[in-house]
Amino acid sequence: MTPVTKxxxxxxxxxxxxxxxxxxxxxxxxxxxxxxxxxxASPMSCYQCAKCSSGCPVANRGDLKPHELVRLVQTxxxxxxxxxxxxxxxxxxxxxxxRCPQQVDIPAMNDVLRALSLDEGVAVxxxxxxxxxxxxxxSVRTRGRVHELSLxxxxxxxxxxxxxxxxxxxxxxxxxxxxxxxxxxxxxSQRKELFRRATKGGGA
Amino acid sequence: xxxxxxxxxSLEGTAKDFHSSSYAVAGKxxxxxxxxxxxxxxxxxxxxxxxxLLADALPAANLLAARGRTVAVACASCYSxxxxxxxxxxxxxxxxxxxxxxxxxDYDGLTPVRHLLEILGEDMRxxxxxxxxxxxxxxxxxxxxxxxxxxxxxITHFDDAENPMLMDRLLDxxxxxxxxxxxxxxxxxxxxxITDPSIILDLTDSILAMAQAAGVDCIATACPLCQLNLDxxxxxxxxxxxxxxxxxxxxxTQLLGLAMGCSDSELSLGSLFVDPHPLLRAKGLEAGxxxxxxxxx
Numbered sequence: 001m002t003p004v005t006k007x008x009x010x011x012x013x014x015x016x017x018x019x020x021x022x023x024x025x026x027x028x029x030x031x032x033x034x035x036x037x038x039x040x041a042s043p044m045s046c047y048q049c050a051k052c053s054s055g056c057p058v059a060n061r062g063d064l065k066p067h068e069l070v071r072l073v074q075t076x077x078x079x080x081x082x083x084x085x086x087x088x089x090x091x092x093x094x095x096x097x098x099r100c101p102q103q104v105d106i107p108a109m110n111d112v113l114r115a116l117s118l119d120e121g122v123a124v125x126x127x128x129x130x131x132x133x134x135x136x137x138x139s140v141r142t143r144g145r146v147h148e149l150s151l152x153x154x155x156x157x158x159x160x161x162x163x164x165x166x167x168x169x170x171x172x173x174x175x176x177x178x179x180x181x182x183x184x185x186x187x188x189s190q191r192k193e194l195f196r197r198a199t200k201g202g203g204a
Numbered sequence: 205x206x207x208x209x210x211x212x213x214s215l216e217g218t219a220k221d222f223h224s225s226s227y228a229v230a231g232k233x234x235x236x237x238x239x240x241x242x243x244x245x246x247x248x249x250x251x252x253x254x255x256x257l258l259a260d261a262l263p264a265a266n267l268l269a270a271r272g273r274t275v276a277v278a279c280a281s282c283y284s285x286x287x288x289x290x291x292x293x294x295x296x297x298x299x300x301x302x303x304x305x306x307x308x309x310d311y312d313g314l315t316p317v318r319h320l321l322e323i324l325g326e327d328m329r330x331x332x333x334x335x336x337x338x339x340x341x342x343x344x345x346x347x348x349x350x351x352x353x354x355x356x357x358x359i360t361h362f363d364d365a366e367n368p369m370l371m372d373r374l375l376d377x378x379x380x381x382x383x384x385x386x387x388x389x390x391x392x393x394x395x396x397x398i399t400d401p402s403i404i405l406d407l408t409d410s411i412l413a414m415a416q417a418a419g420v421d422c423i424a425t426a427c428p429l430c431q432l433n434l435d436x437x438x439x440x441x442x443x444x445x446x447x448x449x450x451x452x453x454x455x456x457t458q459l460l461g462l463a464m465g466c467s468d469s470e471l472s473l474g475s476l477f478v479d480p481h482p483l484l485r486a487k488g489l490e491a492g493x494x495x496x497x498x499x500x501x
Contacts, residue, residue: 039256057391057407089403092249093391094355098365111252128399129253136250140262144244146213155398165401168436175475177218185244190308194265197306198258 030076039112041105046070052096052106058089066096066106073109082117088127128159141195147182149173205327207318208273209237210266212282212428213245219279219428221472225457226278226320228470232461233331235323237276240269246285249395260299261306263289267315268307274316276323278457280427281394284352284360286317291359319353319362320457321426325370332377337465339379342487345459346383346415346423347371350430351391365389371456375424378463385418387411392433401437405444408437412449421483422452424459431455435477452480467491 032043046067053065063085064072072081081087090110097105117123118130135155139146152169156162172178185191215223230237243266252259263286267275277283292299294313304310324332349368357365366389372382390411393404411434415423425431435453442448453476461471462484468491473480484490 057393058403061403089396089400091351091391091394091396091403092252093351093394095351095389095391098355098357111256114253115255132395132399133250133253136248137254137258140245140247140251144242145216146245146248148213148217152398159399171436171477172218175477176472177220177475179217179220183216185242187242191244194261194306194308195258198261199255 031073031078031081032076034116035073035109035112039105039108041109041112042102043070043073043104043109045102046074046100046104047102049101051099051101052104055095055099057091057093057095058086061085061089063089066090070104070106070109073113079122081113082120083122083124085124085127087113087117088124088129128155128161131155131159134158137195141192142188143182144185144187144191145183147179149178149180150182206273207235207237207276207323208270209239209276209278210243210246210270210282210286211239212277212279213248214279214281214428218432219455221475222278222428222431222455222457225455225461225466225471228461228466229324229457229464232335232464232466233324233328235276235328235331240266240275242269246282248281248285252285252288257302257306259285260289260292260303264293264303264311264313265307267313267317268309268311270315272315274318276318276320278320278426278428280319280350280352281429283317283319287360289313290315290317319426321353321370321374322362324460325374329377332374332460335464336378338463338489340375340459340463340487340489341379343380343422343459343489344383344420345375345380346385346418346420347375347388347456348411348415348423348425348430348434349388350425350427351389351394353426354389371424371426374456375459378460380459380463383418383420385414385420387414392430394429394433397429397433397437401440404433404437405441408433409441409445409447412438412441412451413447415451416449420451421487422454422480424454424456426456438478450478452476452478452483454480462489462491465491 035041035043048067050067053059053067056066059065069086087110092107094107097107132155135151135158139151211223247259247262251262290313293303293311354360354362354365354368363370375382391407393407396403423434431453438449458471
């Protein structure tokens with residue numbers, strides 16, 4: 001971001017000392033505008049009371065807390081925001097927005113930030129959420145519904161997590177909770193068209 | 205009011221017990237709710253994580269297929285997505301126009317969406333009370349609502365966002381003893397069960413610990429992901445952290461069905477991971493085992 005004001009200390013004062021450059025940036029431009037335009041959320045309304053962080057189920061996981069994320073958006077710290085682990089660990093539980101005195105919609109912001117993070121190729125290493133989302137939506141596009149057993153199998157192959165939770169699928173099969181064949185809904189070609197139009201932003 | 209049911213994908217698989225117990229209870233109270241024909245997935249978290257327009261279009265396609273009837277929903281995630289889409293479409297003509305282009309027909313965002321808790325607890329309260337045959341006397345229950353029913357309140361308009369009571373009142377009507385506890389609307393981690401189970405272990409451990417501290421015999425839920433996470437992860441929590449809970453985690457419809465005299469298989473009680481039968485036996489509440497003490501109304 002280019003500074004809006006750039007001032008050098010007046011000559012005369014502190015004569016002899018190295019000149020100090022002060023750069024003042026306009027708070028709220030850049031990422032905050034982008035987030036507002038695409039999500040409708042208003043990050044600039046946040047006054048850092050941190051009520052969101054006190055109720056957030058993933059605030060203590062060692063990455064950013066929600067109020068810290070909002071501050072980084074306000075100050076246009078694009079790299080820190082888009083490569084953060086927090087945007088991928090948010091469970092979209094909506095506790096923050098329910099309690100926020102300024103109605104800053106952090107879950108909606110995170111939806112937009114996740115998409116930007118993928119577009120710019122800076123998503124934090126180790127998150128399996130993008131692969132899961134892709135596999136999930138692929139199932140919806142082709143079958144019309146999600147077949148949980150295939151979803152889990154394809155997700156495991158694609159995310160190379162073959163041995164995580166290996167006991168779960170057999171246990172669920174034994175309880176009759178994972179039918180081998182899922183239902184399929186007709187209208188596959190119309191559905192593919194719907195997906196194509198929705199992901200192009202509407203219209204053909 | 206005429207209802208049509210939107211089951212959602214989980215109710216065909218991991219939550220088939222929610223499906224069977226919902227229809228068992230519906231049968232007892234005279235709730236007629238045929239499935240929406242040709243329903244498709246609401247897109248759930250994956251859609252709103254990826255593309256806002258898709259997240260509104262998938263619910264809109266289903267709400268159009270409801271043809272004006274009130275949509276009855278069991279899954280809290282579906283409920284949230286359908287309500288969210290209604291909110292966006294009814295509130296913003298630009299979104300409505302875009303969704304119409306994507307779906308191929310105009311949808312006004314006004315089809316009513318009701319969760320089974322609202323239908324049974326508000327619309328049909330007297331029918332529920334009249335259908336109770338075998339009160340769940342002596343059963344202490346923590347009602348767990350999770351995130352998506354009550355939040356965000358401006359969109360779901362579901363009971364009270366911080367202290368919902370709908371499920372509590374229903375199970376009280378069924379004769380159970382419901383407790384006041386602080387983790388009613390904490391998050392269980394939902395679909396992170398697949399992508400990062402460490403999140404689920406942290407969150408479910410804390411919810412289960414609070415339920416145990418409240419002195420309950422079991423937990424009642426109203427969401428497929430809440431139920432599965434709280435039930436199935438107890439084994440992992442015991443193995444990895446040494447905390448044993450052995451708390452059966454029911455769908456609220458299973459407990460209502462028990463009180464209405466439904467059979468064990470109608471309620472799919474055998475598909476729960478923490479076996480509820482020892483508890484029900486100890487309390488004299490097994491399905492079909494209490495004819496002598498049956499309350500006649």
